[in-house]
Amino acid sequence: MQRVTVCLPARSTTYEIGIAAGLLSQLGENVRGCLGSPARRVVIISNPRVFDLFGTKAVRNLRASGFEVSKWLMKDGERYKNLRSLEQALNFFIEAGLERNDAVVALGGGVVGDLAGFAAATYLRGVDFIQIPTTLLAQIDSSVGGKTGTNLSGGKNLVGAFHQPRLVVIDTDTLRTLPRRELTAGWCEAVKQGAVGDRKLFDRTVRLIRSIDSSLGGDRARGARKKLELQTEVYATELAATIAAHCRFKASIVAGDEREAIDREDRRSRRILNFGHTAAHALEAVTRYRRFRHGEAVGHGMLMAGALSKNLGMLASGELELLREAVAACGPLPRANDIDVSALMRAMKSDKKSVGGRIKWVLLERIGSARIVDGNEIDALALRAALRESLRDTS
């Protein structure tokens, strides 16, 4: 098993992320080891699709370690990450008799993890929380770092809390049933972490994506239908090790900037993880959140930020090419060449996450090295040209 320890000096807290194929079969003992004997009860939050796949195993395993287990299933989909679901979850905790020593377990992707984490953060002013992420995106990104929350009708992730899990259990076998598009979205976020983190992580990620792709026969048409099939031990081992490397990277950033301080703009600030996200959020907004999985939009968004970096003379063409190849390896992305550049620029300006109405762009100096640049310092023509170039390339 791969282990990553997340240290949060500001809270004098640490927790473990365990990563291995088949780890769900040790769930009970790991949760008991982490929570100790006072915990009697856990509530699993999941959705019907994920619970059908892994719920029985998780429940059986937790019961074998002496927990009373109940489950609350939210509807599947981003639009159910809302206050209504939160309220239903909290009311369920009361019905289930969840007490201060007990815990909430999130079994699912980022939607379930964010909602369950926020419910755990607020119920009785905070109970323990365990993450079992089952999408690639959740395994490398959303389950690490303690950001929890829900959407509001006015925008995504506008309400929430920092609530770190006590334990993260990553069973890489869960990825076998993940639809191809979800896998592509996860790989895009992995490429992002490599691009802003370090070149070794980037290269390792791209190598793994390519090797898995060739194990699928390298045929894109067929690959689009097939799921992740890790035929050999080698892939399984490398997959777990690469996911661990991503968790380690994200954990190291979070450790130094847990709450994403607004005034931080250095290379180790949490904000660098937003590479590709300024354009991605705009792409998602102009297509009304219907066309792209978030990670797919990040795939396009990284190429836009990369093209902008190049146009501003920061990034060499060869490096942008590497980024393009990496994004292409992640899998096919929905087209974006019909999207209007002006609409995209307007959507960027109204992004709720801008600070004081100003956009902070995360740009690249080279693969593995990001720089945060104030939107005011970016020439509108250079931006327009970068967006146009990148959109044109997405057929």
Ligand SMILES: NC(=O)c1ccc[n+]([C@@H]2O[C@H](COP(=O)([O-])OP(=O)(O)OC[C@H]3O[C@@H](n4cnc5c(N)ncnc54)[C@H](O)[C@@H]3O)[C@@H](O)[C@H]2O)c1
């Ligand atoms: N908290 C953070 O730091 C953070 C970071 C990034 C993203 N997020 C949030 O994460 C969410 C996106 O998460 P996501 O991409 O995991 O999407 P998701 O949770 O919607 O999962 C995607 C789909 O895959 C299904 N699924 C999950 N696991 C499966 C499995 N093993 N096999 C088959 N199907 C499976 C789900 O039911 C869902 O239909 C967004 O709400 C985003 O805001 C949070």
Ligand SMILES: [Zn+2]
């Ligand atoms: Zn993202």
